[in-house]
Amino acid sequence: CACMAERMAVDRSLAYQSGSTALFLAAASILVALGFQYIGGYYPCPLCFMQRYAFYFAIPALFAALALSSGGERNAATILFGLVALAFLANAGLGVYHAGAEWKFWPGPDTCAGAQAVSTAAGDLIKSLETTRVVRCDEAAIRVLGLSFAGWNVIASLVIAGLSARAATAARKNF
Numbered sequence: 001c002a003c004m005a006e007r008m009a010v011d012r013s014l015a016y017q018s019g020s021t022a023l024f025l026a027a028a029s030i031l032v033a034l035g036f037q038y039i040g041g042y043y044p045c046p047l048c049f050m051q052r053y054a055f056y057f058a059i060p061a062l063f064a065a066l067a068l069s070s071g072g073e074r075n076a077a078t079i080l081f082g083l084v085a086l087a088f089l090a091n092a093g094l095g096v097y098h099a100g101a102e103w104k105f106w107p108g109p110d111t112c113a114g115a116q117a118v119s120t121a122a123g124d125l126i127k128s129l130e131t132t133r134v135v136r137c138d139e140a141a142i143r144v145l146g147l148s149f150a151g152w153n154v155i156a157s158l159v160i161a162g163l164s165a166r167a168a169t170a171a172r173k174n175f
Contacts, residue, residue, distance in 0.1 A: 015077070015081070015170035015171040016069055018164070033149070047094070047097075047112060050094060054090070057087055058087060058088065058160065062080070065080035077171045078168045081164050082164070088161035092153075095153040095154035
């Protein structure tokens, strides 16, 4: 029936639009993070690095889900969109933990008092110690509009999780 074909086109469009927006936001977010690191000089702490894993997983997964959705493989696309949504929900939780440690609501992990790699060669030890930057997880490197990088990661992760869940739901409706 024409109604069914029209409904499928709307659902497919919603899945594609939501997934594309999630992909764009994930790529933009990680590019901003890398820009702050390599251009701005804000070296990430261990928790910051961990929060990037969701983005590194999501970008190719969202691209694949969009390709699968366009090719009519809605089941596989739904699974990938759903996995991305779950990854970003977990990432939002990690961001809340990190932001809470920065606000001193709870202690951060012991590994967050670490530093960049230090040379262990005897002649280079003093020079390495002078140039080593300690990056702590329990201190915000910068706050923008009152939020640290971890706080902004929570917002970005929740938005991307919501968009991915919406894409999964829209793709699933076509079964």
